Amino acid sequence: MSVCRWLPLLMLVVAIPAASAQANHKQPTPPVVVSCELIEISASSADVASVDPALDKLKKKFKKPPFSSWNVFKVLTKLEQKLTQKKAEKLKLKLGQATATLLGIVNTSNVRLSISIDDATGKNWVNTTSTFAGGDYVVFGHSLPNNEGHLLALTCK
Amino acid sequence: MGAPNDIELMLHADGELDDRHAADVDARLEREPDARTKADALGEMTELVRSHLELAADDVPERSFDAIWRTIDRSISTREADTGAWSKFTGWLDRHRGHVITGAVSAGAVAALALLLRTTDEGTRAPTRGAIDVQPAALRVAPEIESLDTPDGEGTVLNLEDEDGHTTVIWVSPADTVEGI
Numbered sequence: 001m002s003v004c005r006w007l008p009l010l011m012l013v014v015a016i017p018a019a020s021a022q023a024n025h026k027q028p029t030p031p032v033v034v035s036c037e038l039i040e041i042s043a044s045s046a047d048v049a050s051v052d053p054a055l056d057k058l059k060k061k062f063k064k065p066p067f068s069s070w071n072v073f074k075v076l077t078k079l080e081q082k083l084t085q086k087k088a089e090k091l092k093l094k095l096g097q098a099t100a101t102l103l104g105i106v107n108t109s110n111v112r113l114s115i116s117i118d119d120a121t122g123k124n125w126v127n128t129t130s131t132f133a134g135g136d137y138v139v140f141g142h143s144l145p146n147n148e149g150h151l152l153a154l155t156c157k
Numbered sequence: 158m159g160a161p162n163d164i165e166l167m168l169h170a171d172g173e174l175d176d177r178h179a180a181d182v183d184a185r186l187e188r189e190p191d192a193r194t195k196a197d198a199l200g201e202m203t204e205l206v207r208s209h210l211e212l213a214a215d216d217v218p219e220r221s222f223d224a225i226w227r228t229i230d231r232s233i234s235t236r237e238a239d240t241g242a243w244s245k246f247t248g249w250l251d252r253h254r255g256h257v258i259t260g261a262v263s264a265g266a267v268a269a270l271a272l273l274l275r276t277t278d279e280g281t282r283a284p285t286r287g288a289i290d291v292q293p294a295a296l297r298v299a300p301e302i303e304s305l306d307t308p309d310g311e312g313t314v315l316n317l318e319d320e321d322g323h324t325t326v327i328w329v330s331p332a333d334t335v336e337g338i
Contacts, residue, residue: 009260010260011260011261011263011264012260012263012264012267014264015263015264015265015267015268016267018268034288034289035288057321058324060319060321061317061319061324061326064317065315066313066315066326066328067326105289108289108290109289109290109291109292109297110289110298111289112303114304123308123309124308125307125308125309125310125329126305126306126307126312126327126329127304127305127306127307127308128302128303128304128305128306128312128327129302129303129304130300130301130302130303130325131300131301131303132300132301132323132325133291133292133297133298133300133322133323134288134289134290134291134292135291135292135294135297135322136297136300136322136323136324136325137322137323137324137325138300138324138325138326138327139324139325139326139327140327140328140329141326141327141328141329142310142328142329142330143330143331156289157288157289157291
C-alpha cells in the first residue's frame, strides 16, 4: 500500500493529540474574590437616641444586648473592600486597623475568612476565623473608656 | 511496343510515372482497348480508395485532435515546469488530492469536536470569580466560628437571628467583666 494512502490516518494521528491537548488545556483559575463591607461604629449613650442612617440594617440588632446599653450609634469608617482568596488586606480604621483574609467560599453562598483587629494603640484585641452566609453580618465589639463601645460590622456578598 | 503491363498500368493510375513514360503509356493505351479498359478500372479503383480514406479522415471528430494536442502540450509543459520544489509539491498535491482532502476533513472534524467539548466543559464550570450567592435570609445557615482568640480579654459569641438573617456578635470584654454581659 502506498504511503499516501496512510495520509488521512497520519493527519488524524497528529490532529487527535493536538486537539486533545487543547481540550485538556485548563485556563488558569481566576482568583476567588468577594466584595465585603466593613463599618466601624462608635457606640455611646445620650439623652436622645440616634442611629446613623447608614446603619439601618443593623438598627434592630442595636436594641438587643450587648448593644442595648448604648443608644447612639455613629459610623466612623465605612469601607468597601474586595477580598482576594489568601491575600491579607489591611483595612485602616479610625481607631486602629483590621487585617482580613478571605480563605474561600463554601457552598457558593458562604464566606470563610479570618480577621484580626488592632486597637488605636496597635494592640490586637481579636483574631478569629469564621464562616458566614453572604448578606449576614458579623459584628465585633469591645468596650472603650467613658462607657463607649467600638464596633466593627462586617458583611460580604 | 505492345500493350502496357499491369505494373505500368498501376504506376500510371497512381501518377507515379515520369512525364515521358506516362506519355508513352498513354499512346499505347490508345492502341490497346483492353489495356485502356483495365487502366480505366484501375483509375476508378484508385479514386474509390482515395474517397474512402478522405471520408474516414473526416469522420475523426475535431475534439479528438484537440485532446491529442492538449496531451502533447501538457507533457511538454510538465517537463518544463518540473524543475522547482513548489511545482513538485503542487504536482504531488494534484496526484494525491483525494488523500489530502480526506485527511484534512478528518482532522478538521476532530478539531471541531475537541473545540466543542472544551466549550461545553467551560460552560458547565462553576463560576469561581465574582460575587457569592446571597440567599434569602430564611435559607441562610448559622455562622460558624472556627477559632477565636482575644488576647486581652474574654470573647463571647452571640447569634442574633431575625427576618433579616443571622448577625453574629463577637464581643470582647476585659476578663474581669465577662459576667456583666
